[in-house]
Amino acid sequence: MTHLALAAPAAPCDDAIDPFRERAARRHAVSKRILGAEVRFEADDEAWLALIEAAYGDLPEHRFPLPGPVLRIELRLADHVDAASLEAPPPVRMRSGAGLLGGVMDAAHYAMIAPAQRKALVVASPAMLARHPYHVRYELIEFAVFVLAQRAQGLVPLHGACVGRDGRGVLLLGASGAGKSTLALHSLLGGLDFLAEDAVFVEPSHLLASGVANYLHVKDDACRFVEDEGVREWIRQSPTIRRRSGAEKYEIDLRDGRGQLASAPLELAGVMLLSDQPAERLLTPLSPNEAIARLTADQPYAAGLPGWAEFCRRCARVGAYRLARARHPDVAVAALSAWLDA
Known part of the structure; x- marks a missing residue:
């Protein structure tokens, strides 16, 4: 500064x-x-x-x-x-x-x-x-x-989260309540680099994602998946904020060294569209046409901006997937880690 x-x-x-x-x-x-x-x-x-x-x-x-x-x-x-x-x-x-x-x-x-x-x-x-x-x-x-x-x-603004490893990132998108914030929290705790939880900005020609990794906002019920008592205390000692919707969330400051923040923009290696429904198969690949249709439906504001067509083409090229609701967020984090390492 x-x-x-x-x-x-x-x-x-x-x-x-x-x-x-x-x-x-x-x-x-x-x-x-x-x-x-x-x-x-x-x-x-x-x-x-x-x-x-x-x-x-x-x-x-x-x-x-x-x-x-x-x-x-x-x-x-x-x-x-x-x-x-x-x-x-x-x-x-x-x-x-x-x-x-x-x-x-x-x-x-x-x-x-x-x-x-x-x-x-x-x-x-x-x-x-x-x-x-x-x-x-x-x-x-x-x-x-x-x-x-x-x-x-000329960035593409997205309502979503992004985590990654070794300079490669995965975009987490989905409707409110799909579990983006909870998955982002457990990704951080599970050793993945944290880029953003609420707003992700993508440079479309290189598919580079950036964000502001200052806070993570989760409801109290996210703590039910956290087994470490020290982590639960860290979350519950955070200040609470009230969204315009009336929802109260903990505002967790991520700059205390508990997790790794992405030191540079992450090159997107894939897009995960989160579902709130469980399925026998956790990750299901989407066809390019289906991926673009779902991206457009999920991000109506960004879809009307310059750069959207290029962003969609490149996302379809690297791959988009439906990520079903896992029995525990750590199961989804393990799948994301394995996918990034592949």
Whole structure:
């Protein structure tokens, strides 16, 4: 991490002089290598730095074959709002127009992204940072980083997980409840390299996958498969977060050395489409046409973006499989390990 103190220009308080707050002071700068890009965060208050470290501190620096772009994200505090009004953070609504993309909670909490300029602005009140740092980090800051990195590099964004070994990775896709997070957890515990659990970004021409391996989110029932008491304690001592769906999950920080994080992008060697149904055969190969159809149904947003056709062609070439529900996640991990070693 590079943390620079910026010169603080005079900040006029007269709206007649600076009605758009263009001269507001940006006192702090932090640079991170994320998803192949150099992301420079410029903040007007030190409170932002803790969120940046929580999201991106001590992570492997991934690079793609081509030099990564420089992305700039400005972090600004909004005017103070009544803390009582933030008992629950407002839902995020997506907006677009005039070349801008946005995620808007309300007038004081939003992210606005200019992909063509490789810039974004994130705004939140001090009360929101204090009461709901998870939502600011996950729904505003990470949203801006993901969108900029994806658009600037032509990456294919996927809702899924990815694990691997020796530079080769396997993509884990499937509907909510199929067991992606539980399988990712046991893959980590079973010695596989962990790349991402929730969002995977693939450079389609080389089928290289990157992600942010900061947290793993699992429900308490995932612990029923964990026999090691120390691991169960590690999970259950983690903070809990509440998804917009209402589901509560442990947010497990993966940077404490319990598992191996992928040190570089993984070259995808196959795609596993998880099923919540058991079957006599754990791994069933899919035909190229079936693989592409299932991928498209599983990832409707990515399927409409440039790079999708190339991604599908290459996935069909390396192979896609139906991964049935195993009697225990470790059985599925053993199958993935054997498949990667073959």
